[in-house]
Structures are given as C-alpha cells and as structure tokens.
Amino acid sequence: MGRRQELEKRQTLLARFGRLIATENRLDSLLTIIAEEVRNILDADRCSVFLVDSYKGELWTRVALGMEEKILRMPLGQGIAGFVAKTGSAVNIRDAYRDTRFTQDLDRITSYQTRSVLAVPLKGHDGQVLGVFEVLNKARGPFTDEDDGLLRILGTMAASFIENASLYDELRRSHLETIYRMALVAEFRDQQDTGKHLRRMSRISGILASAMGMSYHESEDIRYASPLHDIGKVAIPDSILRKPDKLSFEEYEEMKRHTIYGSQMLIHAESRLLRLAAVVAIAHHENYDGTGYPYGLKGEAIPIEARIVSVADVFDALTSKRVYKGAWTLADTLAHIKAQAGKQFDPAVVERLQVCFAEVVAAMAEEDQRTAAEENLMTPPAVPGQISQKSLQA
Ligand code: C2E
Ligand code: SIN
Ligand code: SIN
Ligand code: FE
Numbered sequence: 001m002g003r004r005q006e007l008e009k010r011q012t013l014l015a016r017f018g019r020l021i022a023t024e025n026r027l028d029s030l031l032t033i034i035a036e037e038v039r040n041i042l043d044a045d046r047c048s049v050f051l052v053d054s055y056k057g058e059l060w061t062r063v064a065l066g067m068e069e070k071i072l073r074m075p076l077g078q079g080i081a082g083f084v085a086k087t088g089s090a091v092n093i094r095d096a097y098r099d100t101r102f103t104q105d106l107d108r109i110t111s112y113q114t115r116s117v118l119a120v121p122l123k124g125h126d127g128q129v130l131g132v133f134e135v136l137n138k139a140r141g142p143f144t145d146e147d148d149g150l151l152r153i154l155g156t157m158a159a160s161f162i163e164n165a166s167l168y169d170e171l172r173r174s175h176l177e178t179i180y181r182m183a184l185v186a187e188f189r190d191q192q193d194t195g196k197h198l199r200r201m202s203r204i205s206g207i208l209a210s211a212m213g214m215s216y217h218e219s220e221d222i223r224y225a226s227p228l229h230d231i232g233k234v235a236i237p238d239s240i241l242r243k244p245d246k247l248s249f250e251e252y253e254e255m256k257r258h259t260i261y262g263s264q265m266l267i268h269a270e271s272r273l274l275r276l277a278a279v280v281a282i283a284h285h286e287n288y289d290g291t292g293y294p295y296g297l298k299g300e301a302i303p304i305e306a307r308i309v310s311v312a313d314v315f316d317a318l319t320s321k322r323v324y325k326g327a328w329t330l331a332d333t334l335a336h337i338k339a340q341a342g343k344q345f346d347p348a349v350v351e352r353l354q355v356c357f358a359e360v361v362a363a364m365a366e367e368d369q370r371t372a373a374e375e376n377l378m379t380p381p382a383v384p385g386q387i388s389q390k391s392l393q394a
Contacts, residue, residue, distance in 0.1 A: 013041045014153070021158055027165040031062060034158050038135060041154065042118070042147055045137035048106075049122075050081040051166070052131050059085055059132065063110050072106065079103045080119050081132040088129050090120040090152070094142045112136075118143035122155045124163050131162070176224050179273060183227035186234045190241055196367060197316055198227040203363040204312035211352040212308065221276055226309045228277035229284045232262030244323050256293045259285055276305060284309045287344045299346075307346040311337065311353055314344070319364070330361065 001009070017037050024030045031049050039047040050059040053073070059081055060073045077086045083101045084091055096102040096114040107114050119134040133155045135143070183198050206223030210216070233241060236258055240251045247255060262281030266274050283297065283306030290298035318333040328336070334357065341350040353360065 010041075010150070013037075014157070017041065017154060018157055021161045024161075025165055025168055027162070027169040028062070030161060030165045034154075034162075038133065038151070038154055042135045042143070042151060043139045044118075044135035044143075045139070046112070046135065048081070048134045048136070049162075050085065050132040050134065051122075051162070052076065052085055052129060061106075063106065065110060072109065074103075074105065079105065080117055081134055084119045084121050084132045084134075085129050088121050088123075090118070090148055092118050092143050092148055116142050118147055118151055120148065120151045120155050122159050122162065124159060130159060130166075133158075175271065175273070179224060179277070180227055183231060186228070186231040189238065190230075190233060196370075197320055199367040199370070200364050201229075201309070201312045201316040202227045203367055204315055204360050205309050207356055207359055207363060208308045208312060208349060208352055209305075211356045212304070212349065221273060222280075222305050222308060225273050225277040225280055225305070226312065228262070228266065228274075229280045229309050229313060230258060230262065231265055231277070232258035232260065232281060235261040242323055246324065256285070259283070259294050279303050280306050280309045282306075284313055286310070288346050289343050292344070302346075304346075307349055311345050311349045315353070315360070316364075 020033050020037060021030060024033055031051075035047040035049055039045070048061050048063070050061045052058075053060055056073075057076050058073045059076055059079075060071050061081075062069050063072055074082055076082055080091055080093070080096070080099070080101050091101075093099050093102075094116050096117050097104070099117075102114070102117075104114075106112070114136050116138050117134060117136055118138075119132055121129045122131040122133055124130045133151055135147075135151060138147070180198070184195060187198060202223050205226040206219050209219035209222040214222070236255060240247065240255055243251065259282050263278045266278035266281060269275050269278065280303075282294070283302050286292035286295065286297045286302045286306060288299060288302070288307065290296050292302075315333060315337060318328040318336065319330060321327045334354070337345060337350055337353065341347040
C-alpha cells in the first residue's frame with residue numbers, strides 16, 4: 001500500500017472509531033467496542049483496556065475466559081499496565097518475557113503468550129490517568145513510533161467517552177445498590193438469611209425472564225426490581241410477620257396488604273425500575289386462575305413480570321426455612337409448582353422453570369456460597385447474556 005493510501009485508510013478507521021464510540025454510553029459495551037476497534041486499527045492480536053479504580057488503588061480489566069468474562073484486578077504499579085498507570089509514560093517492548101515489569105499473571109490466567117506490547121496511558125480531561133490502553137502481539141514486527149502515536153490519538157478520542165460512561169455506570173450501580181439495600185431493610189426483620197433469599201429470588205426471576213424470551217435489558221430490569229416485591233412487609237407488625245405458627249384469618253388478611261403497601265411506596269417513583277418494582281409488588285400474589293390477591297386478576301391480566309416473580313418467590317420460599325415452616329426439598333418444590341401450573345402459576349413460566357431447572361439450581365447454589373463480604377455485589381453483569389461475574393481478586 002502506498003503512503004497516501006495508508007493515510008487515507010487510517011483516516012477512515014479513525015472516523016469510524018469516533019462514530020462507534022460516540023453511540024455507546026454503557027461502559028461494558030463501550031470497552032468491548034474500543035478493544036475490538038483498536039485491535040484492528042493497530043493490527044494487533046489483542047487489545048486490553050485497563051481502568052484505574054482509585055478507591056481501591058487498583059487497575060481492572062475485563063478478560064474473556066472461554067464463554068465467560070471476568071474482571072481481573074491488579075495493584076497499581078504492578079505489571080506493564082500498572083507501570084504505565086503509575087508513571088503516566090508509554091511503554092513499547094518487543095519481548096515481554098524479557099521485561100522485568102511483566103508479571104505473566106494475565107497470560108497465565110488467560111493461557112496466552114504475550115510477545116510485543118505497546119501500552120499508553122489514558123488521560124482524563126484534567127490530565128489524571130484514567131487507565132491504560134494496551135495492544136499485544138502485532139501481526140508483523142514490533143510496534144513502531146507511529147503505532148505509539150496512533151494509539152495515543154485513539155486513547156485521547158476514547159478518554160472522554162470512557163469518563164462519561166464510568167460516571168453513568170457509577171450512577172447506575174449506586175441506584176441498583178440503593179434498591180437492593182431497600183429490599184434488605186424490608187426483609188431484615190423477617191428472616192435470618194435476608195440477603196440470600198433476595199439474591200436467589202432475584203437470580204431465578206432473571207433466569208425465568210430471559211427464558212421467557214425477554215430481552216437482556218428486560219430480564220435485567222426484572223432481576224433488579226424483583227427483590228423489592230415484599231417491601232410492603234415493613235408495614236406489617238412483628239406479631240404477624242414473626243408469628244411462629246399459622247396466621248389467623250384476620251392476620252392473613254392484614255398480611256395480604258403487603259402487596260398494596262408495597263405498591264403505594266413505589267408507584268409514583270421517577271425511576272423506571274422502582275415503578276416496575278411497584279407492578280411486581282402489587283401483583284406477585286395474584287394467581288393465574290384468578291384466586292389470588294389483592295384483586296383476583298386472572299391469566300394475562302396479571303403483568304408478566306409478576307407471573308415470573310410469583311414462581312421465583314414461591315420456589316425460593318418453599319426451599320427456604322421460614323419462622324412458620326421448614327425447608328422443602330428441591331424435588332418436592334418442583335412437584336408442587338408443576339401441580340400448580342394453570343392454577344396458582346402461569347403454565348408457560350412453569351414450563352420454563354422445568355427447562356431451566358439445572359441453571360436455577362446452579363444459581364441458587366452460587367448465591368448460597370457468597371460470603372457476607374460480597375453482599376454488595378449486585379453489579380451489572382459484564383456482557384449481555386451473562387449473569388455471573390466474579391472478580392479474580394489478586
Ligand atoms: P413468604 O413466606 O415469603 O411466602 C411467599 C409465598 O410462598 C406464599 O404466599 C405461598 O404462596 C408460598 N408458600 C410459602 N410457604 C408455603 C407452604 O408451606 N406451602 C405452600 N403451599 N405455599 C407456601 P402467601 O401464602 O400469600 O403468604 C404471603 C406471606 O404471608 C408469606 O411470605 C409469609 O410472610 C406470610 N405467611 C403466610 N403463611 C403464613 C403462616 O402460616 N405463618 C406466618 N407466620 N406467616 C405466614
Ligand atoms: C499487563 O499486561 O500490563 C499486565 C500483565 C502483566 O504484566 O503480566
Ligand atoms: C469494577 O469492578 O470496578 C467494575 C466492574 C463493572 O463495571 O461491572
Ligand atoms: Fe409477598
């Protein structure tokens with residue numbers, strides 16, 4: 001290719017890069033797009049974007065491990081990327097394994113062999129280092145000074161978009177966290193394993209929603225809104241909520257009002273997720289055959305989100321110990337839910353539960369194993385279609 005054609009090609013690629021990154025405001029998708037484009041433009045085998053977590057004093061990046069994506073973290077200062085983040089200067093090396101700064105940690109985890117590395121700092125609007133752009137294993141020869149210049153231009157173009165997306169991500173995460181902690185508050189009086197119940201029913205709701213053909217975003221919304229389904233129980237007196245045996249008729253009538261209380265608390269919210277939670281709160285005890293409460297809605301008149309959460313809620317309630325009952329086995333629980341298809345539950349949702357049963361059981365086991373320290377990990381998943389995300393903490 002002639003010099004002129006090469007410059008024209010480069011212009012086209014840069015313009016395309018600018019267009020693509022301007023259309024994405026979600027951090028996870030933005031980072032995916034950036035990595036893919038930068039890899040192509042620089043003719044490299046890989047591109048990693050590392051971002052600084054100044055709160056923890058770490059750098060993190062997403063890596064693909066087979067079908068899964070994981071967040072890998074390392075201390076600022078460690079590795080090539082850590083060196084670049086700490087010093088703010090670029091690094092260009094031909095053979096990583098001969099460079100003492102290179103730790104091989106990422107290579108080991110991802111079964112990769114890094115040879116050439118070009119890494120430049122990614123700077124924010126006021127000059128602070130936001131992260132590091134790294135390209136690995138150039139197709140032909142080592143990275144050149146021209147590649148270095150190009151990677152810096154791409155970094156400059158991407159920086160403000162990454163900054164905005166991070167802010168948006170942070171806002172979204174604190175919103176989700178607040179919702180989740182509201183739900184924790186509501187359940188706190190009710191159960192010993194508060195967090196576990198909420199996380200499990202939230203996971204099951206998400207799995208059922210996507211199995212029902214809902215989009216990734218719709219399923220995620222259900223996953224995040226569902227923990228609030230019983231928020232109205234905060235208004236139920238302890239004498240009823242914590243009664244160790246069967247409720248009287250009057251007590252049960254009062255208990256049923258938790259659906260109405262919950263929706264009153266949420267319905268006028270500005271937040272879309274909270275309004276969805278209101279819908280779930282009011283209708284999660286409606287039965288498919290019209291015998292439920294509070295309104296006796298029937299069939300498709302019950303919002304689909306509530307029909308899904310209803311199955312997830314009862315599944316989890318039955319398999320858990322309550323003040324008034326012991327835990328049921330998985331087999332008894334599934335048999336009970338199947339027997340209620342078309343009665344208490346939407347048969348389509350029950351059918352999906354059977355199809356996804358292994359996934360549901362695995363998700364429950366995963367939530368059971370989470371430690372209290374991970375209690376705040378209601379983080380958005382890394383990539384569409386993926387619910388599980390664990391960080392490999394160094
Ligand atoms: P929860 O404990 O979260 O239960 C949610 C739903 O799971 C129940 O809605 C019911 O559909 C199902 N479920 C739970 N345990 C059983 C069970 O042993 N057998 C069957 N067949 N289904 C079960 P429901 O019945 O409308 O109850 C709503 C809430 O009222 C319950 O939430 C719980 O907080 C309270 N509650 C219900 N029954 C009793 C009771 O006998 N004693 C006490 N103390 N509370 C109760
Ligand atoms: C990096 O690639 O910059 C970090 C990984 C390492 O140094 O092993
Ligand atoms: C982080 O762990 O700080 C970022 C993870 C994410 O964006 O989901
Ligand atoms: Fe309920």
